[in-house]
Amino acid sequence: MLNSLKQTGKNVGRELSRALESVSEGWRELLSRSSNALTQFTNHKNDDHSSSSELATFPRWSLLAGELEETRKDVLVRVELPGMNKEDCQISIVGNVLYLSGEKHFERETHDSTYHVMERAYGAFERAIPLPSNVSIDKAEASFKNGVLTVRLPKEGGNKTQSIKVS
Structure with missing residues (x-):
């Protein structure tokens, strides 16, 4: 059960990291394409x-x-x-x-x-x-x-x- 909890924590961390990267990428694109x-x-x-x-x-x-x-x-x-x-x-x-x-x-x-x-x-x-x-x-x-x-x-x-x- 402890291993399952650790694995779930790693998966949540990985998905959260992907989501933040996606938001960050969206802001970079918005600023580079639309700043003017x-x-x-x-x-x-x-x-x-x-x-x-x-x-x-x-x-x-x-x-x-x-x-x-x-x-x-x-x-x-x-x-x-x-x-x-x-x-x-x-x-x-x-x-x-x-x-x-x-x-x-x-x-x-x-x-x-x-x-x-x-x-x-x-x-x-x-x-x-x-x-x-x-x-x-x-x-x-x-x-x-x-x-x-x-x-x-x-x-x-x-x-x-x-x-x-x-x-």
């Missing part, structure tokens, strides 16, 4: 939809999940902006960095309710997305559909190849 998507939201003084005390109870950080895709001709940036309208965001490009800023407004249907879960962040934000290539800003296009902002940035120089003679 983690965006801080701050209170905006001109928000007339809510008081600053209401916003203080909401999370200050949220994920703005995105994709950066490079084709032969373009760089495509897609960012999920749930609960926002196209008028709520601005895009600028400085050097090889695309800056996305905006504000997510808090709207409440009634003021006599109690929140039991608060996982959505509200307020002003800015996210910087490094671009892998030089882009032609003059030919950039942006669209917003179903809560996803898509920015198409043609690469400078297109797909031209040039050989340089070594002298």
Whole structure:
């Protein structure tokens, strides 16, 4: 019986170790893949939809999940902006960095309710997305559909190849 108890203890220890390793691996992957998507939201003084005390109870950080895709001709940036309208965001490009800023407004249907879960962040934000290539800003296009902002940035120089003679 003592051996059986020892074996059970070893099995529990091994399974607990596996579970902790799995959780640890999940956190490492989340941080490595999504750390740039983690965006801080701050209170905006001109928000007339809510008081600053209401916003203080909401999370200050949220994920703005995105994709950066490079084709032969373009760089495509897609960012999920749930609960926002196209008028709520601005895009600028400085050097090889695309800056996305905006504000997510808090709207409440009634003021006599109690929140039991608060996982959505509200307020002003800015996210910087490094671009892998030089882009032609003059030919950039942006669209917003179903809560996803898509920015198409043609690469400078297109797909031209040039050989340089070594002298």
